[in-house]
Amino acid sequence: MRRTRAATTAAITLSLLAATACGGGSANGDGGSNSAPKELTYWASNQGPDIAADEATLAPELKKFEERTGIKVKLEVIPWPDLLGRILAATASGQGPDVLNIGNTWSASLQATGALLPWDGRNFDAIGGKDRFVASAIGSSGATGQDPAAVPLYSMSYALYYNKKMFREAGIEKPPATWDEMVTVGQRLSKDGKWALGAEGSNLANNIHQVFVLAKQHGADFFDAAGKPAFDGPATVDAVKQYVDLMAKDRIIAPGNAEYAQNQSLQDFAAGKTAMVLWQSAATSFKTHGMKEGDWGVAPVPVPAGGAPGTGRNTNSMVAGINMAVFRNTDNIDGSLAFVKFMTGDEEQRLLNKAYGSIPPVKAAQTDAAFASEDLTVLRETLSTSAAPLPQVPQESQFETTVGTAVKELFADAAAGRPVTTESVKAELTKAQQQMTS
Template sequence: MRRSRAAAVGAVTLSLVLTAAACGGGSSGAGGSNEQPKTLTYWASNQGASIEVDKKVLQPELDKFEKETGIKVKLEVVPWADLLNRILTATTSGQGPDVLNIGNTWSASLQAGGALLPWDAKNFDRIGGKDRFVESALGSTGVEGQDPAAVPLYSMAYALYYNKKMFKDAGVTQPPATWDEMTETGKKLSKNGKWALGAEGSNLSNNIHQVFVLGKQHGADFFTPDGKADFTSDGAVAAVKQYVDLMAKARIVAPGNAEYAQNQSLSDFATDKTAMVLWQTASATFKSQGMNEDEWGVAPAPVQSGKPGQGVSTNSMVAGINMAIFRNTKNTDGALKFVKFMTGEQEQTILNKAYGSIPPVKAAQEDPAFNSPALAVLRETLSTSAAALPQVPEESQFETVVGTAVKELFAEAAAGKPVTEASVRAKLDKAQQQMPKK
């Protein structure tokens, strides 16, 4: 999912809302209207450095769509911190937009609620076919074996970005490739009020992204093969402890980062206060922070040992944004035309260039802009060493309860309290108790 969004909704509330959504979806959107729709409402996720940046990127393209089709699109850019709650409220009230962006990790959860239009073969044909999309991006559009709940719009992956000036000043010649090297390098960089690595301890989704990847590196998935929560396995505990220990034990993350929410770590990176960040597809974001391309470098995110790859060498989740249609829209025909437009080769090239992301549409990836050194690392990661977050209906609850557990552990580390295997396991056990019982 794009950047690091906070899924600020409790597990119990989410469960109730999804149940209500399954019962209350409107029927008018499934078949659409025979009349040509003249207006669509669109909730776009905040992809740029600000909502105003997104409006500047998107509005010319929406105007182009209106000129081509006669359909006006009313745009609202929704901050990540609000987006999931807005969607869940819309599913219960039936008063949602016609088209919306969702983080790809939410696909299975929202699919279970029944609020989104299924992408069966007929609907895919309406937008040019399913085979236009990259397979890895399609893997995060819903539960395997069911019609997807959304289609891919922007693809991303995590990488390690580093501040070249801070590296030079500290005498560091190359970015760390393993976590042991991260600690060793980090101690050289964490001096005189400066810190090696940025984190956002109060950003629940970012917490999940990092501990999910570390979980894979420790052989844990956080869910059993039959979809049951498995938060207290040895691998899951080791993953969470390793992440929090970057502050609690290695002391290469500033204690103040325990309170950081969405994007706050980027300012420190751009102003030479933090030397490294683990981030998704960040070149456009750094530019908006006033950094020139020659001021930062990019490398694959660290692994435990060796080189990135599948299984325990996974170093990123499959990140990205999907585009969905509300099932109860009265403008199904217009919504399908809009999705076709936004996922067309030309628009995919324009939009992904603007956001520094990678097109999930195969033909658009041929543009030379997506072969830059920075994006080459991300493309390689997506193709060889990234894994999709669990595509289970309870994924959003997982982000909330485990993300909160990590947040609380960061707060304890910042306060100087010991973070032990026992304390981590207790937090994760508490989180697991909040999950729906199967």
């Protein structure tokens, strides 16, 4: 199914989407017809260093699927800054692809539109069963108590990547384990035109991922127990200020990073311009940008002083990952289910997660020795012991837009030399909360 409407912004009101998204679906919610049984349209997220790399990775797999089933898959790889807006436009118009990738944090938001196929027992049975998947990955596929809106495809968590050569040259023996150590070590590394830590101040999703973890470490969340926005409480204000202060006060992030968008911090790290970066499953991108195995080390994301990675206040990652969804009004429900089964099969899970440096959310695929590397061991242990899912609430995608933009504005202030104070942080978060509730 081809998308025909122009992309809208991620700030589209979800209540409007829910009222308009369900055209074409069958009455029982099991999907549409099979009027185009030999063709599918697939929107893939940009997982590699660029779109061309993803096309090169996916093309032979889609050809393999076509040879096995006779179904041709039309692929479009969509950059992350555009993906949510494209999906929201498609849900509003009913003009979307058959199958698509979504950030797992968006699952509940997109579920609330009614535009995605619910993964009930029958649909899970069609792809081999729900129990094939890791429980934490299923937990980030939709609202609690409802059938999932998507199935897990790639699992990831955040880690601290550090440049071993830059650490040796600075006489630093190990990566920082706490935020106090991050600042101390970072100030030793930030000299001679080089900087300690990379950031992407204009990457709204990355901003959310970082401040969500810090809010957990401050004992808070951005939503209350009833699922209502609670952006501007003292602890969330402190968390956001701590992150922006790495540029504004501690001066271990380059001011130019305030304008950085997706993957620019990875490029600086690979080029030796920054010594550390907080990222999810970055090894493949580093190699693409010219680094060699052994050039970087991997450690857990720092936690507050006096603690070690764990749940609660020592959470150090969100449960990251990519889910795969089917549009409810697809013209080819049987083909869509067959494609999801193929992509989440043991063989493809091993192949694709190796290619992207991610972790298979399918249990049987994790036994491959390729997923026991130093990098992936840190990521797997983080996922199992110290990661927390972003709130699975209908407003989550709006949260990423509004609070991610607030952090972006605060980074812009820091880069311009304007004061970043408790009051200015609270004001930005209050504005974001008002936008959510208006």
